[in-house]
Amino acid sequence: MHPSPLLKVAGLYKNFGGVQAIHDLSFDLARGELLGLIGPNGSGKTTAVNLITGFVKPTEGNIIYNGQNISGLPPYKIIRMGIARTFQMVKPFYQLPAYKNMIIPLYSPRVKKRVGGKYGDRDAVALDLLEEVGFERDAFVAYKSASVLPQGYLKRLELAKAIALQPDLIILDELFSGLSLAEVASIVPIIEKLRLEGKTIIMIEHRLKELFRIADRIIVLNYGEKIAEGFSNEVMESDAVKKAYLGAEA
Amino acid sequence: MRNAQLNSTDSKHRRKERIDRGIKARSSDIFALSSWREMLYLAAPRCIPIVGCLMLPLVLGIYWQKVLLSVAVFALLAISWDILEQSGMISLGQALFFGMGAYTAGVFNHYFGWPPFLTIPFASILGGLISTVILLPVLRLRGIYFSMVTLIIPLMLVRIVEATRIFGGTEGLSGITPLPSKWLELYLIVGALLGALFGFRRMMGSDYGLVLKAIRDNDRSVMNAGINVYWFKAQALFIASAIGAFAGAFMTHVYMFVGMPVFALDYSILPIAAAVVGGPGTLAGATLGAFILVPLSEILRGIGGLRIVIYGLFLVVFIVALPEGIFHYIQRKYHQFERWVEV
Numbered sequence: 345m346h347p348s349p350l351l352k353v354a355g356l357y358k359n360f361g362g363v364q365a366i367h368d369l370s371f372d373l374a375r376g377e378l379l380g381l382i383g384p385n386g387s388g389k390t391t392a393v394n395l396i397t398g399f400v401k402p403t404e405g406n407i408i409y410n411g412q413n414i415s416g417l418p419p420y421k422i423i424r425m426g427i428a429r430t431f432q433m434v435k436p437f438y439q440l441p442a443y444k445n446m447i448i449p450l451y452s453p454r455v456k457k458r459v460g461g462k463y464g465d466r467d468a469v470a471l472d473l474l475e476e477v478g479f480e481r482d483a484f485v486a487y488k489s490a491s492v493l494p495q496g497y498l499k500r501l502e503l504a505k506a507i508a509l510q511p512d513l514i515i516l517d518e519l520f521s522g523l524s525l526a527e528v529a530s531i532v533p534i535i536e537k538l539r540l541e542g543k544t545i546i547m548i549e550h551r552l553k554e555l556f557r558i559a560d561r562i563i564v565l566n567y568g569e570k571i572a573e574g575f576s577n578e579v580m581e582s583d584a585v586k587k588a589y590l591g592a593e594a
Numbered sequence: 595m596r597n598a599q600l601n602s603t604d605s606k607h608r609r610k611e612r613i614d615r616g617i618k619a620r621s622s623d624i625f626a627l628s629s630w631r632e633m634l635y636l637a638a639p640r641c642i643p644i645v646g647c648l649m650l651p652l653v654l655g656i657y658w659q660k661v662l663l664s665v666a667v668f669a670l671l672a673i674s675w676d677i678l679e680q681s682g683m684i685s686l687g688q689a690l691f692f693g694m695g696a697y698t699a700g701v702f703n704h705y706f707g708w709p710p711f712l713t714i715p716f717a718s719i720l721g722g723l724i725s726t727v728i729l730l731p732v733l734r735l736r737g738i739y740f741s742m743v744t745l746i747i748p749l750m751l752v753r754i755v756e757a758t759r760i761f762g763g764t765e766g767l768s769g770i771t772p773l774p775s776k777w778l779e780l781y782l783i784v785g786a787l788l789g790a791l792f793g794f795r796r797m798m799g800s801d802y803g804l805v806l807k808a809i810r811d812n813d814r815s816v817m818n819a820g821i822n823v824y825w826f827k828a829q830a831l832f833i834a835s836a837i838g839a840f841a842g843a844f845m846t847h848v849y850m851f852v853g854m855p856v857f858a859l860d861y862s863i864l865p866i867a868a869a870v871v872g873g874p875g876t877l878a879g880a881t882l883g884a885f886i887l888v889p890l891s892e893i894l895r896g897i898g899g900l901r902i903v904i905y906g907l908f909l910v911v912f913i914v915a916l917p918e919g920i921f922h923y924i925q926r927k928y929h930q931f932e933r934w935v936e937v
Contacts, residue, residue, distance in 0.1 A: 505819065
């Protein structure tokens, strides 16, 4: 394993007006690690992701990625460095067919040259990538407009768009939410495959059972603060976590 | 019962099938052609407008030739509007592009004596660049906020010309060199229109065009692909303003005059009406709209005072009866053409 962490978050603060969304958040992420980020609703998980990917500018603190300080950079620069994310609320291009949705990440300067630019080249790569996340090749799903796809396929499309960027760090924001048990079960192997390829992954999840099975380490947030960190069974035993999830009397 | 009957006479059983179902393989841009008739089915919608546009100057009288110039200019402005619209920028100020091109061509011809063959391409680029730079600071605005700024800027420029008296002030610049012949005028603008229509349709259908369309759909998601949204929007803005500036520069040499009217509201509003009536999002619809609305307004010229009322009524009828736009309607019907096939 590489000695230096891939991602280092140090003393991160974010205030929205008077609300402290993130309060003194610090953590390291080693290469190839799968980190689970959990916490009650409104605890700042998505804000943390938005800060790392540049969609929101931090009030204070540093985010070091691959030895470079990326805090405050615009999202497109950060993403070109090799961080890809999915959105909790899926953001497909509704007027385009699913496989044409994939053209946009494939047009990214990060992968544009590697994919080639002749007419139809990207379409073929798009269909390959979609097959990887479970769009059956011989069915018509990949050619259907994103506006008529069910949630399960939209989540897969979101994942495929992140994978298309050939990132080193993938941040999955509640990928499993809104999916059935069977759908989750079919996506888990895709994530495990990404790990085998050496990708570093951060997962925000409410589906703890599935997360604990695959995560190396868990960080628990509450009111923007890190209240626990460790293996899955350890964090759930912590008093602070029990209090945050179950209320003060637990 | 009916099936049984059909099966019993199955040696000559035929049914109707949509032509495009036989041709299109899965998606709308992969075709499987198997006969010259299918080829014709695909080629006709492209060939008819090309041949039609090239024939028009030959069959029209002098008056209607002038109308054709105006149709082509408004069609170009409508295409320019449509490109912006497809990239998520609703512009209410095509007059800015038109006027910038018109003044640039006029100034370089009047003060420096450049011939039209230099001023027109030069004004398209420079006029496009100036308009883009003017709108660059508001590129981050979305929806109605962007629209309002585009509406105001040409109106402001008129007052600036009036107050500072630059470039002839309210008098404008006259005595601009005309193009050498009427036929050159006609075929230059018709050629430019056809080139813009098919060229930019192809561009919007390419991967580059997909990125522009995706920005309208969801710009955060495009950012999330590591793409600099503002850079792409600026490019779309430059393309659209260069088209508008070309139309303006061309008209300066046709009228042999450039003045404050080039920033008039007509050049902003009529292209939008054309694109909406024709059907936005295809460029062809915008062109079709201009080919309907501009001659319509000429025909109504005889009516006098009520002209604008009747014109307005036409617009309302078009928009209420065919909200999708005429082009989308025709396209849908064309795709639904059926042929008999043996089963």
